Amino acid sequence: MKKKEPVIRIRKAKLSDLYQINNIGHNVLLDIPGFVWGQPSWNEEKIKAGWYWVATENNLVVGVICLEFRNDGIAVGHMLSVAETHQRLGIGTKLLVFAKRLAKKKNMQQIQGCSFLEYDATDFYLKSGANKTSRQQSFQGHKYNCFYLDL
Numbered sequence: 714m715k716k717k718e719p720v721i722r723i724r725k726a727k728l729s730d731l732y733q734i735n736n737i738g739h740n741v742l743l744d745i746p747g748f749v750w751g752q753p754s755w756n757e758e759k760i761k762a763g764w765y766w767v768a769t770e771n772n773l774v775v776g777v778i779c780l781e782f783r784n785d786g787i788a789v790g791h792m793l794s795v796a797e798t799h800q801r802l803g804i805g806t807k808l809l810v811f812a813k814r815l816a817k818k819k820n821m822q823q824i825q826g827c828s829f830l831e832y833d834a835t836d837f838y839l840k841s842g843a844n845k846t847s848r849q850q851s852f853q854g855h856k857y858n859c860f861y862l863d864l
């Protein structure tokens with residue numbers, strides 16, 4: 714039986730969230746040279762840039778998303794992660810729905826994001842309505858898929 718859906722709020726991240734963001738960001742860290750996404754200093758820089766949002770349950774951060782809104786109308790998702798204790802409860806989906814709403818409000822035309830095969834997240838992105846580009850790409854020999862959502 715599926716666990717009860719938690720009550721989730723999504724808000725802009727503050728520097729005081731850094732510790733919790735680092736913990737949740739741990740889920741995406743891969744042992745690849747030059748892998749910066751989700752590293753503590755990268756997280757701090759992106760919070761300061763205003764690119765991070767957090768999903769909270771009872772003021773505890775349980776999910777994070779990092780989104781860049783570019784001048785060319787493309788919103789780039791750099792990071793999406795849900796605490797292991799809270800996965801498969803709809804929080805990742807809520808963060809994507811939030812991202813879509815925000816990107817539309819900012820007049821973006823598309824959201825794009827990439828996902829290393831190690832994450833095994835293809836079903837999640839396809840179920841959320843994203844399209845997968847036909848060509849896989851590679852970073853330091855590690856393959857990743859690219860996804861896009863037209864708004």
Ligand SMILES: CC(C)(COP(=O)(O)OP(=O)(O)OC[C@H]1O[C@@H](n2cnc3c(N)ncnc32)[C@H](O)[C@@H]1OP(=O)(O)O)[C@@H](O)C(=O)NCCC(=O)NCCS
Pocket residue numbers: 740741792793794795796799800801802803804805806807827828829832833834836837838840
């Ligand atoms: C991928 C991730 C963000 C999904 O978030 P989530 O809150 O667990 O996902 P949701 O509960 O919203 O899932 C929605 C649907 O996506 C699919 N899905 C989610 N996780 C899945 C998984 N591990 N395997 C297969 N399908 C999955 C399911 O169809 C699910 O619906 P269901 O639970 O009713 O079957 C989360 O598992 C995570 O943080 N993983 C570790 C970090 C990571 O891989 N991030 C992606 C980097 S690109």
